[in-house]
Every structure is written in C-alpha cells, then in structure tokens.
Amino acid sequence: MAESMQGLKRSHRCAELSKANIGETVTVMGWVQKNRNKGGIVFVDLRDRSGLLQIIFENGSIDEAGFEKAGKLRSEFVIAVVGTVEARSGAVNENLATGEIEIRAREIRILSESETPPFPIEENSKTKEELRLKYRFLDLRRPDLQRNLMMRSKAATLTRQFLAEEGFLEIETPMLIKSTPEGARDYLVPSRVHPGNFYALPQSPQIFKQLLMCSGYDRYFQIVKCFRDEDLRADRQPEFTQIDMELSFVDVDDVIDVNERLLAKLFKEILGVEVSLPIPRMTWQEAMDRFGSDKPDIRFGMELVDVSEVVKDCEFVVFKNALENGGSVRGINAKGQGAMPRKKIDKLVDFAKDFGAKGLAYIAIQEDGTVKSSFAKFMSEEEMHALIEAMGGENGDLLLFAADKNKVVWDVLGNLRLEIARQLEILDKGDYRFLWVTEFPLLEWNEEAGRYTAMHHPFTMPMEEDLDLLDTDPGKVRAKAYDIVLNGTELGGGSVRIFNQEIQNKMFEVLGFTREQAEEQFGFLLSAFKYGVPPHAGLAYGLDRLIMLMAKEDSIRDVIAFPKVKDASDLMTEAPAAVDRKQLEELGLEIAKIEE
Structure with a gap:
C-alpha cells in the first residue's frame, strides 16, 4: 500500500x-x-x-x-x-x-509499488531497441541514458552562457511558417481558419534569422527544434534540434573563431578534452580528392590516390573507359591487408557496388612480394610496378581501385576506407579530430530537374573571385560556405549570406527561378533587402549529433529523450495516428484511399 x-x-x-x-x-x-x-x-x-x-x-x-x-x-x-x-x-x-x-x-x-518491468533497468541493456522504445519511460531510467541527457542539458546551458557572453541575443522564431518547396520535404499543418491553406513546420529558422540581422539585432542564437519529412537513417530524425546562430558585420574567419571557442569550451568543461585551436581547415576540393568525402574522418590515413596519369596508356578496359568518359582512376592502400582472404575482398566489392561502383580492381601484395591482382593480365610488368609505386605499395599491402566518374569514385572509395577502418577496429571514439571544410561548390547539377540547385540554400554568397563565373560556368563557382566536421560526421554548417540585391537576383536566375517565383516564395526577405542590409553570416549545429559523439554513442536516439524510429513513428505514444472525422471536417480535409 x-x-x-x-x-x-x-x-x-x-x-x-x-x-x-x-x-x-x-x-x-x-x-x-x-x-x-x-x-x-x-x-x-x-x-x-x-x-x-x-x-x-x-x-x-x-x-x-x-x-x-x-x-x-x-x-x-x-x-x-x-x-x-x-x-x-x-x-x-x-x-x-x-x-x-x-x-x-x-x-x-x-x-x-511497481509491477515487474518488461526488461531489467541496467546499463548497456541487451534488450531489443523496439521493446525499450515502447517503454521509453522505463528505458530512460537506465543510468547510461540519464548520463547522456544530463550531458545534453549541460551542453545547452554552457552554450547559452558562452553565446550570451559573446553578445548574442536568444530570440525565438515561429514554428508555423510558409512552405518553401526548395530543399527537403516540409511537414504541413492544415489551417482551420483558412480552409485549404497550410502552414509548414520549419526545416531551419534560416529566413527569420537573416531578417533579424536586417532588423539590427547584430548577433542572434537559438536552440531550436527543426523538422524534415525525409527518409530516415541512424543519425536522422523527423524532428531534431539545432544550435542556430547568425552574426552581422562579419566574414568567414569571425564565424569560425567564435565557434571554435564554443566547441573548445564544451569539450573542456564536459569531457575534460582540450581542443587545440585553430582547428585545421581544408577546402572541399582537397577533402574530396584526399578522402572522397566532404566530411572526412581524419583519425586515420588510407587516403585516396589519383592514378589516372599512371594508368592512362594501359590496356585495362575498365580504366580506359573511365578516363575516356572524363572520369578518373583512384585507389586506396589498406596497409598490411595483403593477405585478406578472397571471400572478404568479394564482400568489399559488394559493399562498393552499394555506392555505385560497377566493381573494384585490386592488387594484393604478399609478404614475399608476389602480386595477386584482378587485372594483372591487362598490364605490362612496368605498368604494374609504376602503379604499385604510385600507391606507396609495400609487401603485405592491399591496393583497391575504383574507376568511374569522379563523383562515383569519391563516393565508393570514401565509404570503402571507412568500412575497412571499421573492420580493422582502428576508430577510437575518444580521439576527437575536428576539421573545417571550406569553399564548397555553390551549386550542384540536378539531373531530374535539368537545372542547378543550391548546395546549401539560395542565400549563400559566392566567393568574390568567382562571381564572373556565374554567367559563364556556374558549376565552377565556390561558395563562402563552411562545415564543421568531427570524426567523419558533419556537426554543423553555415555560410556568408548574399546581402547584395543584384547578386541575389543573379542567384535566383541561375537556379531557374523567374522573378515572380522568387517574389512568391521569398518576397518578404527580398523586400527587407531593399531597406539596408548588413553583411551577415551564420552557422547551425545538429545538437543531437554533437551530443551523440561526445557521449560516444552510435545513434542519436540514445541522446534524445523521446525519439522516433526509422519510419518516423513513436512506438511509445503510437504517433502518428488517425484523428476523428469531426476534426477532419473542421479542417475541410478528406482522406483519399490509396490503392495498394
């Protein structure tokens, strides 16, 4: 009793x-x-x-x-x-x-009193995640989850203190906004008062924070919920939290400086880890060429090597075709893995195919110097020797090659080096290696739409020296954009914004917007730009991802109190759910039957 x-x-x-x-x-x-x-x-x-x-x-x-x-x-x-x-x-x-x-x-x-719980309340639970999420209120009693959420709370508090001391104002932006079809899919909210019209939930406070700079607030921040109706992965949720900021009268270095000091403070006070400043920077092009990724994990080597020049005259048709089609041949050297069994190599080939490879070419150098290769018969001895030398190949090494369009080669080898590092268990979660990736391409070509889309968003400033290329070669224009990367995870990203009306109009033109379309979607921002705009720039972190890495977890679900699962549903409350007919009638909505 x-x-x-x-x-x-x-x-x-x-x-x-x-x-x-x-x-x-x-x-x-x-x-x-x-x-x-x-x-x-x-x-x-x-x-x-x-x-x-x-x-x-x-x-x-x-x-x-x-x-x-x-x-x-x-x-x-x-x-x-x-x-x-x-x-x-x-x-x-x-x-x-x-x-x-x-x-x-x-x-x-x-x-x-308590009934017998459906699973034991203990650290490092072996209970299936589905059952734990169904009883999340019990799961949250586990000491490891409680530590994660206390760490999250501490990070939010320290962030608020730090940014307040740096002159930032915490200002809330609306949750019910106008839908903009650029970018990811919006969650829509029907309006009862305006039948047939919908609000969207914000994917980020982007436009509002730029308006706050136009309104003279100088430095803004917010720890804010954002929403994306996207297909989910382990590190994605339909709702997620950003540490969001915007600064006036600044350039790239100013934004990077304040954020480096913020990260150093969080890691020092929460984990006792010294982040040595300044954090190294690498251009997007260098990151792709060396690591095959715009969020490179620099805790280990196994860097990509471009061997296109070395193999350009060889008879191996896979290499020849790739080069003739404007692609490249690149490889990675898995040191000491020359004796990897054929079965394991075949598994790596299958893994590479998931990222668009047609196959993988390999050279396994045995400890005694003999060479096993999938394409030796198409190469002269000199060519083979030159290729091994270009790759820094030594006895006992395994060399893996991809040949295709650059984008595919980068994707394949970038993911392959991570997969091999995972298999070799050389990734230390306590080794925190930060990196700024800068000078992203401003635009990427969208095959489906047959036009350029913004790599970040339409308000990103091109690098001044590339402005002329907007007319002649838009694909080559670099952006004043920067991402902060930690151990192969993008923690946050931002850019200097366009504050010049002419450049903004040019940007919309390159993206295929008519004047009317730009006006219809972003009219209020364009209108604000007519009344004196300060140069401004910003950045947003994924708070969930940051805490996941600090807590050495593999999934952001372990640092969010009540997360959703893969299909964006909540196993505990059983959301989303049907609503009663009367609510739908009030909103003027009818549910269409979808034919199976």
Whole structure:
C-alpha cells in the first residue's frame, strides 16, 4: 500500500553522499535497484539520477513494521528512507561513487509499488531497441541514458552562457511558417481558419534569422527544434534540434573563431578534452580528392590516390573507359591487408557496388612480394610496378581501385576506407579530430530537374573571385560556405549570406527561378533587402549529433529523450495516428484511399 511523503523532505540525492557525511541523519528517496534479504538483515540498492546507494535494514535499528516492509521491496518500488550515514561494514565497492558508505535505515515509507518491468533497468541493456522504445519511460531510467541527457542539458546551458557572453541575443522564431518547396520535404499543418491553406513546420529558422540581422539585432542564437519529412537513417530524425546562430558585420574567419571557442569550451568543461585551436581547415576540393568525402574522418590515413596519369596508356578496359568518359582512376592502400582472404575482398566489392561502383580492381601484395591482382593480365610488368609505386605499395599491402566518374569514385572509395577502418577496429571514439571544410561548390547539377540547385540554400554568397563565373560556368563557382566536421560526421554548417540585391537576383536566375517565383516564395526577405542590409553570416549545429559523439554513442536516439524510429513513428505514444472525422471536417480535409 502506497504511503504519502507528508512530513518527509529529501535531504540529498543518493550519490551526493560520501564519507564526509558519516554520522549524519539523512533522508533519501528513489527506486529500488535490487533487494537482498539475508534473514536478520536486508540490503537494498537505491537508485536515482545521481547513482546508487546501499541501504541496510536491521532489526533493532528499525522497528518491526519497518523491517517487514523492507523485506517486501521489489525492483522499481519507489521508497523514502530516513537513516544514518555509516562507513560500509562489508568490502568497499570500488565501482560505486558511494562504495565507501551505507545508510542504516531507521524509517521507511513505500511511496509507490511497481509491477515487474518488461526488461531489467541496467546499463548497456541487451534488450531489443523496439521493446525499450515502447517503454521509453522505463528505458530512460537506465543510468547510461540519464548520463547522456544530463550531458545534453549541460551542453545547452554552457552554450547559452558562452553565446550570451559573446553578445548574442536568444530570440525565438515561429514554428508555423510558409512552405518553401526548395530543399527537403516540409511537414504541413492544415489551417482551420483558412480552409485549404497550410502552414509548414520549419526545416531551419534560416529566413527569420537573416531578417533579424536586417532588423539590427547584430548577433542572434537559438536552440531550436527543426523538422524534415525525409527518409530516415541512424543519425536522422523527423524532428531534431539545432544550435542556430547568425552574426552581422562579419566574414568567414569571425564565424569560425567564435565557434571554435564554443566547441573548445564544451569539450573542456564536459569531457575534460582540450581542443587545440585553430582547428585545421581544408577546402572541399582537397577533402574530396584526399578522402572522397566532404566530411572526412581524419583519425586515420588510407587516403585516396589519383592514378589516372599512371594508368592512362594501359590496356585495362575498365580504366580506359573511365578516363575516356572524363572520369578518373583512384585507389586506396589498406596497409598490411595483403593477405585478406578472397571471400572478404568479394564482400568489399559488394559493399562498393552499394555506392555505385560497377566493381573494384585490386592488387594484393604478399609478404614475399608476389602480386595477386584482378587485372594483372591487362598490364605490362612496368605498368604494374609504376602503379604499385604510385600507391606507396609495400609487401603485405592491399591496393583497391575504383574507376568511374569522379563523383562515383569519391563516393565508393570514401565509404570503402571507412568500412575497412571499421573492420580493422582502428576508430577510437575518444580521439576527437575536428576539421573545417571550406569553399564548397555553390551549386550542384540536378539531373531530374535539368537545372542547378543550391548546395546549401539560395542565400549563400559566392566567393568574390568567382562571381564572373556565374554567367559563364556556374558549376565552377565556390561558395563562402563552411562545415564543421568531427570524426567523419558533419556537426554543423553555415555560410556568408548574399546581402547584395543584384547578386541575389543573379542567384535566383541561375537556379531557374523567374522573378515572380522568387517574389512568391521569398518576397518578404527580398523586400527587407531593399531597406539596408548588413553583411551577415551564420552557422547551425545538429545538437543531437554533437551530443551523440561526445557521449560516444552510435545513434542519436540514445541522446534524445523521446525519439522516433526509422519510419518516423513513436512506438511509445503510437504517433502518428488517425484523428476523428469531426476534426477532419473542421479542417475541410478528406482522406483519399490509396490503392495498394
């Protein structure tokens, strides 16, 4: 039978007590982790968000009714205990913050009883994620998840403090906005008052933060929810949180400086990790050429080598065709992997095919220097020797090659080097390697639409020295855009914005917008640009991704309190769900039957 707390007040959280409190009378409250009844004495591990604490109930220290209650405790019962802090009578538990002490109970109240939970509440749970997410309220009691969410809270608090000290103002932007079809798919919200019209949920506060710069707020930030109706992956959610900022009267270096200092503060205060500043920078082109990725993991080598020149005269038709079609031949050297069994190499070939490769060519150099290769018969001995030399190949190495259009080759080898690093288990989650990637292409060609689209968004400033290319060769224009990358994950990105009306109109023209279309979608921003715009720039981080890496987790679901699963549904609340007919009628909506 549950009792009330009346008259009792908690004095400490469980793990806030230590040797310093020996002799004090304290009141603690929490959940029963486990209960061991040894006849005349009952040991209970009590848990709250701070950690575990051992309580002992012994006849003589507590009355008979209290001792009887202690004997009935089961896991996840919620109890309050009044008692005295003592040095632990048994062996000290080195693994526990409170391992040197215990509480000798003199009063107990059972505040709430619990059914047997569907899985044990313990760290590093082996329970299937689906079951844990269905009972997320129980899953969130696990100490590792609680630590993650406390870390997230601390990061948000430190970010707010740091940015406030740097002169940023926290300003909220609306959640119900106008839909803009550029970019990812919007979540739509029907309007009851304006039948047939819809709001969209923001994919980012982009336009509003630029308007705030037009309005003279100088430095803005927000820790803000954003929404994208996209197909999901492990590090994507339909709703996610950004640390969003915009600054006036700045250029690239100013934005990078303030963000480097923010990251250094977070890593120092939360993890005790020193981030050495300045963080290295690499252009997009160099990142693609060396790592095959615009978010390179620089914790290990295995860099791409362009061997197009070396093989340009060889008879291997795969290489020849790629070069004739304007592509390239590039390779990576998996050091010391020359003895990899054929079966494993075939698996790597299948992996490469997932990223658009037609196949992989390889050279396995044995420890004795003999060479096994999938294409040796098409190469002269000199050509083979030159190729191995160009790759820095030594006895015991495995050389893997892709030949295709650059985009495919980069994608294949960029992912392949990561896959091999994973298989070799050489990636240390505690080795934090930051990198700025700069000078992204401004535009990318969209085959389907038959036009250029903005790589970031239509308000990104081209590099001044490339402005003339907008008319002659738009694909070559570089943007004043920058991403902050950590261990192969893009943490955030931003750019200097266009603040010149002519350049903005030119940009819309290159993107295939008519004047009317630009006006219809972004009229209020273009209108604001007529009334004095400061040069401005900004950046946004994915907070979920940042915390995932800081907490050394593999999925952002482990750092979000109530995440969605792959199909964007919530297993606990069973959202999304059907709504009743009356609500639909009020909104003037009808659900069309989709033919299977």
